[in-house]
Amino acid sequence: MAVLEEPIKGVPLVKNYINGEWVESKGEIKDVVNPAKYETIGKVPISTRDEIDAAVKASQEAFPDWRRTTPVARARYVFRLKNLLEEHFEEVSRVQTQEHGKTIDESRGETRRGTENVEVACGIPTLQMGYNLEDIATGIDEYLIRNPLGVFGIIGPFNFPFMIPLWSAPYAVATGNCVIVKPSSEDPFSQLKIAELVEEAGFPPGVWNVVNGGRVVVTGMLEHPGIQGIAFVGSTPTAKYIYQKCGETGKRVIAQGGAKNFMVIMPDCNVAATVPSMMTSFFGNTGQRCLSGANLLIVGDDKFYASFLEKVADSVSKIVIGYGLDESVQMGPLRDTEKKQRVLGYVESGIQAGARLILDGRKFEIRGDYPDTCFLGPFIFENVTPDMKIAREEIFGPVMSVMRAKDLDEAIDMVNACEFGNGHGIFTSSGKSAREFQYRVVSGNIGVNIGIVAPMAFFPFSGMKDSFFGILHTQGKEAVRFFTESKVVIQRWF
Amino acid sequence: MGGNDMRLQTASSVISFARELEGESAKFYEALAEKFAEGKDSFLSLAQENRKYIVQVERAYYGVISDAIEGCFAFDLEPGDYALETTLAESAGYAGALSQAVRMEETLVRFYTDAAKQSESLMADVPRAFMLIVRKRNERLVKLKSL
Numbered sequence: 001m002a003v004l005e006e007p008i009k010g011v012p013l014v015k016n017y018i019n020g021e022w023v024e025s026k027g028e029i030k031d032v033v034n035p036a037k038y039e040t041i042g043k044v045p046i047s048t049r050d051e052i053d054a055a056v057k058a059s060q061e062a063f064p065d066w067r068r069t070t071p072v073a074r075a076r077y078v079f080r081l082k083n084l085l086e087e088h089f090e091e092v093s094r095v096q097t098q099e100h101g102k103t104i105d106e107s108r109g110e111t112r113r114g115t116e117n118v119e120v121a122c123g124i125p126t127l128q129m130g131y132n133l134e135d136i137a138t139g140i141d142e143y144l145i146r147n148p149l150g151v152f153g154i155i156g157p158f159n160f161p162f163m164i165p166l167w168s169a170p171y172a173v174a175t176g177n178c179v180i181v182k183p184s185s186e187d188p189f190s191q192l193k194i195a196e197l198v199e200e201a202g203f204p205p206g207v208w209n210v211v212n213g214g215r216v217v218v219t220g221m222l223e224h225p226g227i228q229g230i231a232f233v234g235s236t237p238t239a240k241y242i243y244q245k246c247g248e249t250g251k252r253v254i255a256q257g258g259a260k261n262f263m264v265i266m267p268d269c270n271v272a273a274t275v276p277s278m279m280t281s282f283f284g285n286t287g288q289r290c291l292s293g294a295n296l297l298i299v300g301d302d303k304f305y306a307s308f309l310e311k312v313a314d315s316v317s318k319i320v321i322g323y324g325l326d327e328s329v330q331m332g333p334l335r336d337t338e339k340k341q342r343v344l345g346y347v348e349s350g351i352q353a354g355a356r357l358i359l360d361g362r363k364f365e366i367r368g369d370y371p372d373t374c375f376l377g378p379f380i381f382e383n384v385t386p387d388m389k390i391a392r393e394e395i396f397g398p399v400m401s402v403m404r405a406k407d408l409d410e411a412i413d414m415v416n417a418c419e420f421g422n423g424h425g426i427f428t429s430s431g432k433s434a435r436e437f438q439y440r441v442v443s444g445n446i447g448v449n450i451g452i453v454a455p456m457a458f459f460p461f462s463g464m465k466d467s468f469f470g471i472l473h474t475q476g477k478e479a480v481r482f483f484t485e486s487k488v489v490i491q492r493w494f
Numbered sequence: 495m496g497g498n499d500m501r502l503q504t505a506s507s508v509i510s511f512a513r514e515l516e517g518e519s520a521k522f523y524e525a526l527a528e529k530f531a532e533g534k535d536s537f538l539s540l541a542q543e544n545r546k547y548i549v550q551v552e553r554a555y556y557g558v559i560s561d562a563i564e565g566c567f568a569f570d571l572e573p574g575d576y577a578l579e580t581t582l583a584e585s586a587g588y589a590g591a592l593s594q595a596v597r598m599e600e601t602l603v604r605f606y607t608d609a610a611k612q613s614e615s616l617m618a619d620v621p622r623a624f625m626l627i628v629r630k631r632n633e634r635l636v637k638l639k640s641l
Contacts (some may be wrong), residue, residue: 002510103504103506103565103566104504105504105505105506105566106561106566108506108556108565109559109562109563109565112556112557112559112560113560113561273615273616276564276568276616277564277616279564279566280564280565280566284566285561289561291561315567320503327507328501328502328503329504330503330567451564452562453562454561454562
C-alpha cells in the first residue's frame with residue numbers, strides 16, 4: 001500500500017505571524033517530533049511575553065479598520081480562505097499526519113471539519129444580523145446590533161492541531177474581531193499553514209496572528225487587558241483554571257475540557273454496524289480526543305454480552321498500526337512518549353484494581369519499519385467497575401473499559417454518575433430507548449448509533465459538567481454570539 | 495495483532511484502489527480505440543467517463559470524510575478479487591475485445607457493489623456514489639453487449 005509523500009521537508013523553524021509579518025521569536029527553541037518515525041521535523045519557538053504583547057498591540061491597531069470593513073467584504077476574505085483551504089486540502093491533511101501521527105483518513109476528516117467552519121463563517125452577513133421591532137411604543141423603534149469586541153485569544157490543543165482553532169477563529173474575524181492563535185507547541189505546523197493561507201487570502205495585517213509557545217503565551221493572553229476573550233480547548237484542570245482567570249480579568253470565555261464518554265450498547269442494536277462504530281469511537285485518533293468512547297457499557301444477558309464483546313475484541317485485535325501516511329494504517333502512534341507512559345500508567349492501575357485485560361496493547365506489530373517509541377496497541381479491559389480509575393478518569397489513549405448494566409435505567413444512572421458530559425452515546429434500534437437516553441443523560445452532545453458525536457460546524461460544540469466551562473460554545477450561531485456584544489438601540493425622531 | 499497485509503480496510507486505500515482501477519480500465523479503452531476504428535468514439539467516451547467516475551467518488555469522499563464516520567474501519571476488501579485483465583492480446587479481434595471489456599466491467603460492478611454494501615450507513619455519501627457508478631456501469635454493460 002502506498003505511503004504518501006510527506007509535505008514537511010527538512011527541519012524548518014516555525015516563525016510567529018504578527019501584524020502580517022513572519023517574525024522569528026527570541027524565545028527558547030523546541031523540537032517538533034513526528035511520533036511515528038520519532039524524528040525531528042521542525043523547530044518551534046516558545047515565544048516571550050513581549051511577543052504576545054506585540055501581537056495584541058498589532059491586533060488592537062488593526063481592529064478599528066477591520067471593524068469598519070463591511071460584513072460582506074469580511075465574508076469575502078473568509079471565502080478566499082475557504083477556497084485556499086480546499087486547494088491545499090491534501091497538503092494540510094498530510095501535515096497533520098506528519099506532525100501528529102493520526103491516519104490520513106483522520107487528518108482529511110479533520111481538514112473537512114475545520115474547513116466547514118470557515119465555510120459557515122462565510123455566511124456572516126446573515127449570521128451577524130440583529131433584529132428589530134417597529135413601534136415598541138407609538139413612534140419609537142427598537143433594534144439590536146451585534147458588535148465585535150476587539151481582540152480574542154484562541155488556544156489550541158495538540159490532538160486536533162488544524163481543526164480546533166477553526167471552531168472559533170473564522171467566526172471571530174468574520175464578525176469583525178482580530179485573533180491571536182496559539183497552536184500547541186507539539187504540532188504547530190497546521191496553524192502555520194493556515195496562517196500562510198490567511199496571508200495569501202489578503203487579510204489585513206494584525207487581523208489574524210499566530211504566536212507559538214506555551215504557558216508564557218497563555219498567561220500573557222489571560223492577563224492582557226487588551227484581550228476581550230479566550231476560546232480554549234484542552235484538559236479539564238486547565239479549562240477550569242482558564243475559566244477562573246477569565247472571570248478575574250473580566251474576559252468572556254469558552255473553556256472546553258476533557259471527557260469520559262460512555263457508549264451504551266443495547267441488546268437490540270444492529271451489531272454489524274455497531275462494531276465498526278466502536279472501533280472508530282474508542283481507537284480512532286488513538287483515543288486522543290474528547291469525543292472518544294472510553295467506557296463500553298453493555299446492557300443485556302450473558303449471552304449477548306459475550307457475543308458482542310467477542311466480536312468487538314476480534315475486530316480490535318486486527319487493527320493495523322503504523323504510520324498514518326501509509327493508507328492501510330488504521331491507528332497511529334500516541335503523540336509522544338510522555339502520553340504513551342501516561343496510558344501505560346492507567347493500564348497498570350486497571351490491572352492492579354482487578355480489571356481483566358482481554359486485549360493487551362503492550363504487544364503489537366507495527367506495519368512498516370518504524371520505531372515503537374510512541375506506539376501502543378489497543379487495550380480492552382473487562383470486569384471494570386465504576387469506582388476504578390480507568391472507569392473514571394480520562395486516559396486519552398486506546399483503552400476500552402467494558403462494564404455491564406442490567407437494563408437501560410441502570411445504564412443511564414451509571415452514565416450520569418460520570419463527572420464529564422461531553423459525548424455519551426447509545427446504540428439501539430428502539431426509538432423509546434434512544435429518546436429516554438437523550439432525555440435523561442446529562443451531556444452536551446448525545447449520540448444515537450453514532451460513535452463520535454462531533455457536531456457539524458453549524459451546530460455548537462456543546463459540553464456539560466466538567467467537560468465545559470462557560471455559557472456560549474464554539475461553532476455556528478453560538479460562536480457568532482460569543483464574538484459579538486449585543487447593542488440595543490431605542491430611537492424616536494422629533 | 496495487525497490485519498492482513500493486502501486487504502483494503504481504510505477509506506483512503508479504497509479510494510486509491512478505485513482510482514487505480516478506473517485508470518487501468520480507461521487505458522484499456524484507449525487501447526481499444528486505437529486498435530478498432532469502428533468503435534473508436536465509443537471507447538474514447540468510455541475512457542473519459544471513467545475519469546468522471548473517479549472525480550465523483552473523490553468528491554463524495556473528500557466532502558464527507560470526518561471523524562464522525564468510520565473512515566478507517568468501514569471496509570474489508572481483498573484487492574486480488576478485483577484484478578482487471580487489461581492487456582489486450584495481439585491476436586484479439588473486435589468481438590474478443592468486447593468480451594474482455596464486459597468481463598472488466600462486471601468486475602468493476604462487483605467491486606463498487608461490495609464496497610457500497612460494506613460501507614453502507616458508515617460512510618455517508620460514499621456508498622451512494624459507488625452505487626451511482628454501479629448503475630452507470632450496468633447501463634454501459636448493456637451497451638457493450640449490444641456492440
